[in-house]
Amino acid sequence: MQRIGVIGVGEIGRAIVEGLCDEGGTSPGIFLSPRGARTAAELSERYEGVRVCADNQEVVDRSELVIIAVRRQDHHEALAGLELDDHKTVVSLLAGVAIDDLRRTLATGAPIVRAIPLPAVRERRSATVTCPSHPVVDSLFQQLGGALPVEDEDAFNVFSALTGTLTAHYSYLATLTSWAAGHGIASDTADRYVRGLFRNVGRSLDDGTRPLHRLAADHETPGGNNERIRTTWFDPANATALKEALDGLLADLRQERPAGPAFSPDRPAGRDGSADPA
């Protein structure tokens, strides 16, 4: 296990540290940037091998593998001017920043690998897409639930766009709950029931022998309630709107001019006001 540095100790930086250090994991030396101060301090108190550095350069100097986990709009400020020699390995979690662009910012010949870890790496339950494949980086994520190396950055950006659908899924469930509450069901009862319904959906996804359209058909009575909602709400127009939203996101991730209107949040997005949620 290498000495690992983390620049940007927010939601995903914390999940990686917890996944590496929690019971059963190897506890490597981990060096954290001082920004995200509260989380960094908490992690360094909780885990023996974790310490907070004075600045980002110290993180780089002490680490063999450096994970960049700042928001995209902060990466120039966080990284420009750092000295990073070619023997280190860089893992970039920055969505929408190509390897060549990051290499220019870092001015380094070190290998740069992009990765999409998800919060479930905390429990070592989530496969992480990586690009390009790199033995050290892939084995790091293997330890956190699996590595899924993809061939090129085009493919990587498609996976990145897919991960952008997660919070819409939670909002969909919240909408179901509030609809039921609007019809007189106690909110906590509706909440519990919806969670239970979709926990079972999650379990049925473990059955890899049945394709997704087969799962849909198997859960549907012909002419029944599920068919009605699927065909009246998730109709072709709705499916097309979803695909167009994904196309727009993909164009942004590839740093192309999007075909449709560009995404411009009119309110702070994300838990912390970040306009660049994963």
Ligand SMILES: NC(=O)C1=CN([C@@H]2O[C@H](COP(=O)(O)OP(=O)(O)OC[C@H]3O[C@@H](n4cnc5c(N)ncnc54)[C@H](OP(=O)(O)O)[C@@H]3O)[C@@H](O)[C@H]2O)C=CC1
């Ligand atoms: N959350 C997720 O599930 C995933 C996120 N990502 C990517 O990871 C990155 C981080 O996302 P997320 O953890 O959600 O974001 P957060 O906002 O939770 O964390 C970002 C952290 O970066 C810190 N930071 C800001 N500027 C600097 C700087 N100059 N030097 C060092 N640290 C700095 C922030 O500190 P402060 O609080 O002081 O501002 C904050 O702690 C993003 O690029 C995102 O696209 C990728 C995959 C999944």
